Amino acid sequence: MKTRLTDVLDLKYPIIQAPMAFAAGGALAAATSHSGALGMIGGGYGDLDWIDAQFEVAGQAHIGCGLITWALADRPWILRHVIKRNPKAIYLSFGDPAPYAEDILNAGIPLICQVQTWKDARRAIEVGANVVVAQGSEAGGHGENRGTMTLVPEVFDEIAKQNSNVALVAAGGIADGRGLAASFALGADGVVVGTRYWASKEALVHPRILANALAANGDDTLRTRVLDIVRDYDWPRRYTARAQRNAFLNTWHGSETDLLEDLEVQKEIWADAQQRGDTATVAAFAGEGLGLIDSAPSAQDIAGNIIEQASSILVPKFKV
Amino acid sequence: MKTRLTDVLDLKYPIIQAPMAFAAGGALAAATSHSGALGMIGGGYGDLDWIDAQFEVAGQAHIGCGLITWALADRPWILRHVIKRNPKAIYLSFGDPAPYAEDILNAGIPLICQVQTWKDARRAIEVGANVVVAQGSEAGGHGENRGTMTLVPEVFDEIAKQNSNVALVAAGGIADGRGLAASFALGADGVVVGTRYWASKEALVHPRILANALAANGDDTLRTRVLDIVRDYDWPRRYTARAQRNAFLNTWHGSETDLLEDLEVQKEIWADAQQRGDTATVAAFAGEGLGLIDSAPSAQDIAGNIIEQASSILVPKFKV
Incomplete structure (x- = not known):
């Protein structure tokens, strides 16, 4: 082609x-x-x-x-x-x-x-x-x-x-x-x-995160700043990241100020979850194409x- | 076809x-x-x-x-x-x-x-x-x-x-x-x-609103709740409206609580602007296709x- x-x-x-x-x-x-x-x-x-x-x-x-x-x-x-x-x-x-x-x-x-x-x-x-x-x-x-x-x-x-x-x-x-x-x-x-x-x-990609994402559809993602906050990246405000919704994002998306206040604790929770491929905490960086x-x-x-x-x-x- | x-x-x-x-x-x-x-x-x-x-x-x-x-x-x-x-x-x-x-x-x-x-x-x-x-x-x-x-x-x-x-x-x-x-x-x-x-x-569409929109490109729109608040429509939260950015939206988008506090005044301003086709206040309900x-x-x-x-x-x- x-x-x-x-x-x-x-x-x-x-x-x-x-x-x-x-x-x-x-x-x-x-x-x-x-x-x-x-x-x-x-x-x-x-x-x-x-x-x-x-x-x-x-x-x-x-x-x-x-x-x-x-x-x-x-x-x-x-x-x-x-x-x-x-x-x-x-x-x-x-x-x-x-x-x-x-x-x-x-x-x-x-x-x-x-x-x-x-x-x-x-x-x-x-x-x-x-x-x-x-x-x-x-x-x-x-x-x-x-x-x-x-x-x-x-x-x-x-x-x-x-x-x-x-x-x-x-x-x-x-x-x-x-x-x-x-x-x-x-x-x-x-x-x-x-x-x-x-x-x-x-x-x-951790096999548990992958398996969880394959079962999702395109409605299941959102754009958020939460994952950059918990990973300590100083992204310019205009950019957000699309990821698959999970319990962690449902808790903190829209409550970014509260997350910042509890940041040290949440960073440890995130890092630990990443080792284990814990899908309730670690969100897949995936797009709407998941539904396809x-x-x-x-x-x-x-x-x-x-x-x-x-x-x-x-x-x-x-x-x- | x-x-x-x-x-x-x-x-x-x-x-x-x-x-x-x-x-x-x-x-x-x-x-x-x-x-x-x-x-x-x-x-x-x-x-x-x-x-x-x-x-x-x-x-x-x-x-x-x-x-x-x-x-x-x-x-x-x-x-x-x-x-x-x-x-x-x-x-x-x-x-x-x-x-x-x-x-x-x-x-x-x-x-x-x-x-x-x-x-x-x-x-x-x-x-x-x-x-x-x-x-x-x-x-x-x-x-x-x-x-x-x-x-x-x-x-x-x-x-x-x-x-x-x-x-x-x-x-x-x-x-x-x-x-x-x-x-x-x-x-x-x-x-x-x-x-x-x-x-x-x-x-x-008011001719002034239309002329203003024709000069815009696709970067110039955003999704917002502001226009429903000022028009007093009780839209379910999941839906927002895409409209062309202007001074009014730049002021109130992201400051919806302040808008609600000043609502009676802003409703009058909006209604008056609508009569006049004031493009700084009345936003065009237009999509990203404006750029085309x-x-x-x-x-x-x-x-x-x-x-x-x-x-x-x-x-x-x-x-x-």
């Missing part, structure tokens, strides 16, 4: 596996890249030991690496370190990419910028991103409020208006071939797939299955 | 104009029905004089009527009155349709149920709706939190699982042919279009333009 995205990133399939912090390690990235999509390590906040270990796990597979943009501000060496690993692409999310774009592009590494608003899409085009990912609120993990259905065509129009060659990728709620076909219709050149890869054999997912196959098969379903759909289902 | 929806509702095009309370009057509904889509009066909270007047304006056009389900509980005569006008369809949103479904179906009137969750979709199928509208959070006016991109295929799977013949319609963020084509890919038989019809010559809209054509042309664009897209844009 050829699109502008497969050309820019030299891929067999126009599918990027989301660089999910902590969940997307080297095994997932390698299996995905071997399948013909783009596998990515979720470099997240920038733990260099973890990132190095995952590159080792990935071995010879040519994989990309994602980083949280705002977390680079105090630690610019993280980006230099990742550039030295010669990733297939670097994927920046959540913050102004301007201070980092030049170093990435000068190293000859394709730059993927994920955005959550039309305004930030303009910024990503301006700094020279090779790929802009328009991420809707349906996505698991961090994001913002725009829906995929409107953000993608609006960014498409902006790209056309600027006469830009940047590739446009849709993210947020895309878990199967229907989502890929819909994204093409909206003007995207490909998709980022998160939750579908999160629920795979290779993702670094009920198994955890090998990542090796995911992209091919999406392509096969999308191809069958793109034969018009109606008569004009 | 033939789909299950055009069969069920006897339409030329698989497009339903959203029954937007106060904005969708008889002129809009008639122009839409004449064009081959389904025109609808926004019966809203059930002002019978207004509804009658709009049916008169629509004349011989065969149009539908929308009602807010929770508002029927205390005033069941509203539904009986609307049934007597023999609308082409009745469209219920926001509440359990069970107490009303039988009367509508017994009268031989197609029942359209709009839902915002997978759970409510199951209920709509159960009560015998002929059409289920899966409405994502991108939509203007009232709604909930699921995104169109995931809710539509998840409801599609539920319909298939139940072996039901109900027609599935996508709503939320669909403003052009790309949205229709994407909705088909997700499994829908057609679409509900709101904001695109709200920005039309025939909609009952920059003109207000006649409703007569909207459906045809959407179909034309969708048809050009549904030729695959890539080579397998």
Whole structure:
């Protein structure tokens, strides 16, 4: 399948596996890249030991690496370190990419910028991103409020208006071939797939958390600040994280002030629960796509299955 | 264009104009029905004089009527009155349709149920709706939190699982042919279009409010309770309304308790501003689709333009 995205990133399939912090390690990235999509390590906040270990796990597979943009501000060496690993692409999310774009592009590494608003899409085009990912609120993990259905065509129009060659990728709620076909219709050149890869054999997810998520439907997630508070991350207020509802979130979502007052106790409860895979406390960072997912196959098969379903759909289902 | 929806509702095009309370009057509904889509009066909270007047304006056009389900509980005569006008369809949103479904179906009137969750979709199928509208959070006016991109295929799977013949319609963020084509890919038989019809010559929208909205982009809307508080509507907490940001919303959104304390004063300010079309105070009930809209054509042309664009897209844009 050829699109502008497969050309820019030299891929067999126009599918990027989301660089999910902590969940997307080297095994997932390698299996995905071997399948013909783009596998990515979720470099997240920038733990260099973890990132190095995952590159080792990935071995010879040519994989990309994602980083949280705002977390680079105090630690610019993280980006230099990742550039030295010669990733297939670097994927920046959540913050102004301007201070980092030049170093990435000068190293000859394709730059993927994920955005959550039309305004930030303009910024990503301006700094020279090779790929802009328009991420809707349906996505698991961090994001913002725009829906995929409107953000993608609006960014498409902006790209056309600027006469830009940047590739446009849709993210947020895309878990199967229907989502890929819909994204093409909206003007995207490909998709980022998160939750579908999160629920795979290779993702670094506790088996109890995974089993619990597979039984959920799309109504069972919400966007919240609670998980960042209890994990002590200083996320900019505009971004919240989508996760599966559970007892812990039902208790603290909407009562963030009370959580802050009891924070030391709750942090210990959380850390302990994480070891045990306690689903009442530790929430899965999963998107609305959970309702379209009920198994955890090998990542090796995911992209091919999406392509096969999308191809069958793109034969018009109606008569004009 | 033939789909299950055009069969069920006897339409030329698989497009339903959203029954937007106060904005969708008889002129809009008639122009839409004449064009081959389904025109609808926004019966809203059930002002019978207004509804009658709009049916008169629509004349011989065969149009539908929308009602807010929770508002029927205390005033069941509203539904009986609307049934007597023999609308082409009745469209219920926001509440359990069970107490009303039988009367509508017994009268031989197609029942359209709009839902915002997978759970409510199951209920709509159960009560015998002929059409289920899966409405994502991108939509203007009232709604909930699921995104169109995931809710539509998840409801599609539920319909298939139940072996039901109900027609599935996508709503939320669909403003052009790309949205229709994407909705088909997700499994829908057609679409509900709101904001695109709200920005039309025939909609009952103050010209200043309309001009201000046409200049906005999709980042400029938010979901809020403020507009229901200041208008004194007792909406169930799960539903919020999407509207265009302005000074009034920037002041009170997130400060709802303060608004309630100053309510009598603010209600007067609001009512006065509404007369004048003061865009700093009166917010447009518009969806994220605003970013895809920059003109207000006649409703007569909207459906045809959407179909034309969708048809050009549904030729695959890539080579397998």
